[in-house]
Amino acid sequence: PVDDNPEGNGAAVGNEGDVDGEKLVLTMGTEAGFEPFEYKEGDNYLGIDIELAQAIADKLNMELQISDMAFDTLLDALNADMVDFVAAGMSIDPEREQQVDFTVPYFNASQAVVIRAADAANYTDVTALEGKKIAVQAGTTGNDLADLVKDADVSAFTAYSEAISALENGSVDAVIMDNFPASSFAAGNEALQVITGWYEEEQYAMAIKKGNTELHDMVMAAFDEMIADGTAA
Numbered sequence: 114p115v116d117d118n119p120e121g122n123g124a125a126v127g128n129e130g131d132v133d134g135e136k137l138v139l140t141m142g143t144e145a146g147f148e149p150f151e152y153k154e155g156d157n158y159l160g161i162d163i164e165l166a167q168a169i170a171d172k173l174n175m176e177l178q179i180s181d182m183a184f185d186t187l188l189d190a191l192n193a194d195m196v197d198f199v200a201a202g203m204s205i206d207p208e209r210e211q212q213v214d215f216t217v218p219y220f221n222a223s224q225a226v227v228i229r230a231a232d233a234a235n236y237t238d239v240t241a242l243e244g245k246k247i248a249v250q251a252g253t254t255g256n257d258l259a260d261l262v263k264d265a266d267v268s269a270f271t272a273y274s275e276a277i278s279a280l281e282n283g284s285v286d287a288v289i290m291d292n293f294p295a296s297s298f299a300a301g302n303e304a305l306q307v308i309t310g311w312y313e314e315e316q317y318a319m320a321i322k323k324g325n326t327e328l329h330d331m332v333m334a335a336f337d338e339m340i341a342d343g344t345a346a
């Protein structure tokens with residue numbers, strides 16, 4: 114990587130060299146259909162990951178840019194240097210750890226199952242999913258879990274909103290997705306119900322390209338400061 118930081122402090126981050134005014138740009142890859150972690154209101158990106166990433170960029174004196182793309186393309190984009198890091202409510206998992214480096218975990222979550230409230234009596238335990246039509250977001254840990262369900266017919270969508278629409282219109286029976294975004298979709302929607310407690314805990318972390326130890330160290334240091342000052346848990 115070329116060190117193109119005008120301040121000359123040696124911060125060569127990734128391979129991209131965009132300079133905006135004085136500040137180097139730090140590009141976050143995400144999929145912004147995942148409230149409360151990343152979502153859009155008009156042209157603005159909001160959510161916990163956005164706030165954490167902004168706090169990191171501020172500590173590094175860099176300008177945060179957001180690149181919104183399909184979840185299942187994020188790690189390829191990272192490894193192709195199209196983004197500097199990924200913050201997308203992404204769960205640490207062994208397969209991903211082969212491809213990228215993760216930061217410290219910053220959030221505990223788990224996969225939940227969203228169903229139509231009218232069907233609730235049929236969903237007493239996880240075996241109720243067997244043979245069902247299950248919608249997921251492509252490339253997620255929920256997708257992996259759905260693929261393991263016996264005789265299930267799995268539809269992988271780009272956006273969780275499409276998976277939820279498929280549930281509402283009856284073309285699928287259930288959506289496997291992360292617990293907090295599941296609650297966001299179900300909030301104020303009497304027709305939907307969220308089931309939790311069927312799947313193991315997962316931990317969210319940000320992902321950085323393997324070998325980009327400089328950015329990894331900088332982000333980890335920013336996390337340490339945020340943990341110390343209470344910005345991050």
Ligand code: ARG
Nearest residue numbers: 144147201202203204253254
């Ligand atoms: N936690 C799940 C995973 O890592 C889903 C993350 C989806 N994130 C998103 N921004 N759409 O696979």
